[in-house]
Amino acid sequence: MSHYFYDMIPAEELAQLHYLPTVPEYLSWIVSKWAGRPALSDTVNTYTYAQMGSRIARRRTLLKEAGLQPGDHVAIFDKNSIDALESFLAVTSAGMVAIQLPAQLPAPAVIGCCAKFRAKALIVRDEFRPGVEGAPCPLISASALGEAETPAAVVDKESPAAIFFTGGTTGAPKGAVLPHRALMRGTFNGCFAPGSQLSGHVTIGFLPLSHVFGLICGTLSKLMCGALWYSAEDMKATIGKLPVIRPTVLVLVPGLVEVLVGLTKMYGPQFLGGRLNTIISGAANVPAKLIAEFKNFGIQVLAGYGMTEGANLTAGNAESLERPTSVGKVYPEQEVKLVNGEIWFRGDNVFSGYYGDPEQTAATLTEDGWLKTGDLGRFDEDGYLYIVGRIKNIIVLPSGENVSPESIEEAFYQCPALRDCLVKEVEEDGKPVLAIEILPRAEAFEGKTPEEIEAFFKKLAEDINATLPTTHRVSKVIVRKEDFKRTGSLKVSRKDN
C-alpha cells in the first residue's frame, strides 16, 4: 500500500491504522487500543482513553433515560470542552444524530435550530442554559453523567452521524448531513502527516467542534492516533497555557498561525512549549511567509483543502514551502475530476445532502454521487491541485468575460506590504469596473502619509496589471484605513465588505 499520504508515516504505524466506517467501531477501537494513555484534559482533570470510554457510556445512559432512540436528532450547544466532545461521541455512538451548534450562536437562534432540525433533546453547557429554557425539546446538562454504563449501538455506515452548519458551496447557511462513513473517512485521512503519528502527540482543540476541521482533523483524527487532546474553552487563556500544555501538533486557521508566529518572535519557541513540530492549517490560504518563518523554528506548516460536504480534508500538502500555492495531493479512496474547471469529488467522504433541502442537495450532489465543490481548480503535471477561485465569486464583466477575483488577489498577495485585499466590481462614472480594496500592513508604512501609501499601491496595481490579461486589470485602487469585516474563521468576508 503505497501512496503520497501513506508514505508519510512509518510503515509499522501504517500497518496499525485502518479505516473504521462507523463511530461505534472507531470509539471501541481507540478505547481498547490506547486504553492506558491520557486522552482528554482541561489542565485540571485528565482522563485516560479507558476512562473516556466509560464516561461516554455513562452519557449514553442519560440519553436512554431521556427516552431517546437511535436515529433521533440531539443538538449540542457548548464551548470546546471535554463535555462537548464526549457528548458528541455519546450521541453518535448511540446511533443518534448530533447537531453541532456553534458556541457563539445567540440563544434565540439555538432555539430556532432545535425546531428546524427537529431536535429531540438539547445537550447544553450549564452557563448557556438560562438563555435556551424555551427550546422545544428537553434539556440535558452537558456536565451530567449517568450512573450505569450503556453499550454503544450497532449502526449502518450509511446512517447519518452529524449535521454541521455550512455556508455551503452555493450561498445561504444550511445543515450538511454527514453519514458515519464520511465522518470516519475524514477522520482516517486526518491521521497522515510527515513523521510518527502514533507515538503520543499532544494537541489542543482550538478550532470549534461545530466545524468539521476542528472536530474531524483537529480532534477525531488525533484521538485515532492516541494523542492527548486539551480542551480550549477560552482561546486566549489556552494560548497563555501553551508553555504548560507543550503541544506537539496543532490544527489552526492562518490567522491563529500568525498570532503564534508573533508570540514565538517575542518570547521564543519556548512560549509554545518548545516541542511543537507540526501545524496543520486550513480554511484559508496560508501565506508562504508564515510557513517559512515557522520553518526557521523547526516547525512544519502543512496546508490542507476541504469542505464540510467532503467531511473536511480532501487534499493536503506536505510540501508547503516547495509548492506554497498548491493545496497538495488528493487523499486516497476518492475519485476527482474537473468539470468545466470545477472540482468534483466522489468517495465515501462525501456527505449525503443538506437536511430538509432537496433542491440545494441536487444542486451540489449528482445522482451518481459526485460532489460539486464550487471551487475552480487545476492540476500540475505532478498531480498537485491548485484552487483558482470560487464559481460563486466569479464576476461577469459587461463584456461577458468571467473574472475570478481570487486569481487577481493572489498576484497582489505576493506584496509583503499588503495585509489583505479584495477584488470587487464597483460603479465608476455609471459603468461597472474592477476595483481592489487593500488593507496595508501598518508597520510597512511607518511615517508615510495616506497619499504616499495610496501612491505605493497604485504603482503596485499598475505593475501587476501589466502582467494580467486586459480583462483582469483593476482600474480602481481603494486603500482601507480600517480592517475588513471578517468571518468567524478570520477570513476577509466577501459578502460583508
Place this chain on the structure above:
Amino acid sequence: MTQEEIYAKLQEILKTVKPKLDPARISMDAALTTDLGIDSLSMLLLSLAIEHEFGFQFQTQEPFKTVREVVDYIEKAI
C-alpha cells in the same frame, strides 16, 4: 505601579507587537485601530503580551478604543 510606569511598559510592549511602529505615535489618546493599526489579530497578540508582562488576565470582552483605556484597565487589574 503608577499610570506613567504602566504607560511606559505598554509602549515597550506595543513596540514589540508592532516593531515598525513610530514610538512617537503611541500617545495616551492614540486610537488602537486607526492610529496604531491594531487589527483583531494583533489585538489578540497584544492582549496576550500584556497578560504575560503584567501577570494578570483580562476579564472583559469589551473592545478597548484608546491606549488610555488599556492603561486604566491594567492599573485596576494589577
